[in-house]
Amino acid sequence: MLVHYRSSLACVALLGLVACGFARAQSPDSGGVSPIPSERVSAEAHARGYAGPATCARCHVAQYDAYRGSGHPKKLRPPEEARAAGLPLPEGYRWDDISYVIGGHRWKARYLDAKGFIITSTGPSHARPGANQYNLQTGQWVDYHPGETKPYDCGRCHTTGYSPDGHQGDLPGIIGTWAFPGITCEACHGPGAAHAKAPSRSNILTDRSPEACGQCHVRGDADSIPASGGFIRHHEQYNELLAGAHAGKVGCTTCHDPHKRADLSIRTGCASCHGQQARDYEGSAKHAAGVTCVDCHMPPAGKSAVSSGKYVGDVKTHIFRVSTGPGDVMFSEDGRLATGKLTVDFACLRCHADRDMDWARSRARGIHTLGK
Secondary structure, rough: OEEOOOOOOOOOOOOEEEOOOEEEEHHHHHOOOOOHHHOOOOOOHHOOOOOOOOHHHOOHHHHHHHHHHHHHHOOOHHHHHHHOOOOOOOOOHHHEEEEEEEEEOOOOOEEEEOOOOOOOOOOOOOOOOOEEEEEEOOOEEEOOOOOOOOOEHHHHEEOOOOOOEEEEHOOOOOEEEEOOOOOOOOHHOOOOOOHHHHHHHHHOOOOOHHHHOOOOOOOOOOEEEEEEEOOOEEOOOOHHHHOOOOOOOOOHHEOOOOOOOOOOOOOOHHHHHHHHHHHOOOOOHHHOOOHHHHHHHHOOOEEEOOEEEOOEEOOOOOOOOOOOOOOOEEOOOOOEEEOOOHHHHHHHHHHOOOOEEEEEEEHHHHHOOOOO
């Protein structure tokens, strides 16, 4: 008997298990399903106490379904899974030339060659530097470190059970080894074989602290926010949380179900904590126009792959509080760090492009009750 699943582009769970384009055969060793390639448990992983996501799915079907639909398991995946998801190949390459694909969920995809190095040259004979990163939003190939020799050293945040020692699969371009490519259940909950054998709260890790998420959602020193090109870099939500108004008050899991993809993971709205502001805002001009809290307090001030305007990146900021002081700026003078302030250019001028900072500051102070 076979159980079939839709493409991972839709990431729709059928019959409780999402296989991202693969058919799963019945297997008594994994509770009825055979793991897809990225979830197979190697002998080394088994010896380290890992059970694998298919084992977790025996009891935690809903969480597994949500996890498969998120970007976490797609941080790094075997080529057969990326191919099943419909990702394209860089020019001049075949799928047999690819050892792993980095990302490809919502923002971008990069590729590792047969030796584990990040592909940086494409075209006939791989002689053309660049055109090696595929941006999903635009469908364009862009340059990423064109022509450089680029080892893959991102395993700490892109894999499960990472060790900086050795080379995964004996591929010289890969720095380190792992139990599973991508962020699986056991990346956050720890090795789960003992728990699967005798389920108990005492033998599985459940860490809801911001620091747990901050192990990966961070870049550089957590007390600073890296920036470049007029945007916050990548997915540095932990850096932003520490700098913003929510630091020490709420954690990531207060708002998010960590098993789900970000835009589907919200478990509580802004009004649950900010009741007075919500009451003030109801019936205002902006509320009537359909402007939501996150439109202004979580504008896309970060950039992972593309920007579609001076103040429009592709990752929402987690600084939250809008700063209206006349001397407030979003970035340091050299543009390499964010100041920890969310300024009105990103909060207001990305929509009101014909206005200036002084106008935005004057309007922002009374925005919750404007028009009432």
